[in-house]
Amino acid sequence: SQQGEEDPQALSIQEGENATMNCSYKTSINNLQWYRQNSGRGLVHLILIRSNEREKHSGRLRVTLDTSKKSSSLLITASRAADTASYFCATSARDDKIIFGKGTRLHILP
Amino acid sequence: EADIYQTPRYLVIGTGKKITLECSQTMGHDKMYWYQQDPGMELHLIHYSYGVNSTEKGDLSSESTVSRIRTEHFPLTLESARPSHTSQYLCASSDTIFATNEKLFFGSGTQLSVL
Structure with missing residues (x-):
């Protein structure tokens, strides 16, 4: 399957620092998305980047996409305690399914 | 917050019981999904639907079934629950059928525990 794989699996940083998470996938995609999940809840869509885009910004979020390496990164700048959550990348391909990776658990230390 | 609702929020049930997990959305979205997620793990796609009378199986084999009689409603049924079905079940809908821009709500x- 063209499942995304996030790296690292878990990340702990001090409040105010930047957090970077990476995602790799296997096959050609239409788009790549990042979602956030607070413990025991559903996922919330953060940002979508199309296969013909290389970088996208939304507030404190910056996403890059390198289709030649089949990888993406999510940067959260000036982290806050409320950013503590799991972050998932998801890819959409020609088979019309949206497939999620294993996620990165981010913990912001006070 | 998106207008998509799942009930019940928590369900504890004995082995062999038939259960239905409800999912409704008020956004008029055609495409809907069911994912299964174990604690701290990835989401696995088990079912999806393009619209009324459409149901498709996902990547993870599941003993559950779904139906789509109305646009807003996409229930998931387990005919005979087993402990291996213990998991979190997440329902989602999509705001477009065009894959280039598709995002999920x-x-x-529903956290299901089968004893």
Whole structure:
């Protein structure tokens, strides 16, 4: 399957620092998305980047996409305690399914 | 927050019981999904639907079934629950059928425990 794989699996940083998470996938995609999940809840869509885009910004979020390496990164700048959550990348391909990776658990230390 | 609702929020049930997990959305979205997620793990796609009378199996084999009689409603049924079905079930809908821009709106999930 063209499942995304996030790296690292878990990340702990001090409040105010930047957090970077990476995602790799296997096959050609239409788009790549990042979602956030607070413990025991559903996922919330953060940002979508199309296969013909290389970088996208939304507030404190910056996403890059390198289709030649089949990888993406999510940067959260000036982290806050409320950013503590799991972050998932998801890819959409020609088979019309949206497939999620294993996620990165981010913990912001006070 | 998206207008997509799952009930019940938590369900504890004995082995062999038939259960239905409800999912409803008020956004008029055609495409809907069911994912299964174990604690701290990835989401596995188990079912999806393009619209009324459409149901498709996902990547993870599941003993559950779904139906789509109305646009807003996409229930998931387990005919005979087993402990291996213990998991979180997440329902989602999509705001477009065009894959280039498709993004998902999730419900809060149903945490199922089968004893």
